[in-house]
Amino acid sequence: MSSFPPGVFAVQCPNPKCRKFMLVEEHDRGKTVACLICQTPIKVGSAPATSKPQTR
Numbered sequence: 001m002s003s004f005p006p007g008v009f010a011v012q013c014p015n016p017k018c019r020k021f022m023l024v025e026e027h028d029r030g031k032t033v034a035c036l037i038c039q040t041p042i043k044v045g046s047a048p049a050t051s052k053p054q055t056r
């Protein structure tokens, strides 16, 4: 399902009325990007939003 090119991952819009997934690139980590749909600022974290937290 998540067959993005290397260096690209998805972040989800925090707007509860939008929740759109957007693709961002590795160099966008730590930055804030605007949602293309609702223009809500999305903080790009250090981990992909689609990956589960690894606790080990």
Ligand SMILES: [Zn+2]
Pocket (backbone or CB within 6 Å): 013, 014, 015, 018, 019, 020, 035, 036, 037, 038, 039, 040
């Ligand atoms: Zn949005």
